[in-house]
Amino acid sequence: MKNFWKNCGHSLLALDANGQMRVTDSFINSYLDRPEIIPVSESCESERTLHYELKKNPRKPVSASCISELKNPEGRENYRHLIDFRNRLIRLNTIEACYLNTFKNKGVDIPPVFLNEMVQIILRQVLNCSEDAMHLRAAEIFFREQQ
Known part of the structure; x- marks a missing residue:
């Protein structure tokens, strides 16, 4: 599949030895x-x-x-x-660790825009090899406001 969600920042990250998305x-x-x-x-x-x-x-x-x-x-x-x-x-150091850390404390203490961007980036990585456009569209429910 073509590169999707190009503006989410996924391409600006580096994968570490464990496949985690390292912050650059x-x-x-x-x-x-x-x-x-x-x-x-x-x-x-x-x-x-x-x-x-x-x-x-x-x-x-x-x-x-x-x-x-x-x-x-x-x-x-x-x-x-x-x-x-x-x-x-x-x-x-990684998007995944930052996302998990967000929920370890009482309540989410970062603005929704950052949380939504982390979710989009994580989903971008998870769906990296997906060939089904419907999977990508369905995943957007997790980070895009729905009408």
């Missing part, structure tokens, strides 16, 4: 290109600098005080969620 710098970097994160004309210098530095080194440590310097409250919230998720990915 390219994968982390892809989150910096999201519209919620990429600087806009109104972004303050602190936000532009943070974004630039993270693009150069997506694993760069980011402190809470660095995020608090961002002038836009929505920007601070977006970066706080992103950095928390990124730190979890780095600490756990």
Whole structure:
């Protein structure tokens, strides 16, 4: 089957010796290109600098005080969620471990967008050799809003 769900980030991951999807710098970097994160004309210098530095080194440590310097409250919230998720990915090293860890604590503590993306990536890997388009369409129920 053709490459499906091309924008889910699956191709930016690397398989480790156990077949787990290891988090790469390219994968982390892809989150910096999201519209919620990429600087806009109104972004303050602190936000532009943070974004630039993270693009150069997506694993760069980011402190809470660095995020608090961002002038836009929505920007601070977006970066706080992103950095928390990124730190979890780095600490756990694979998408599978990060997904499982999400449910070990009381309640899910990451935004739904990250959870849905992990589900899509895991399903992308599971269905990698599927030749049945209906399997792929049916799998979308797990990460796409249904109407």
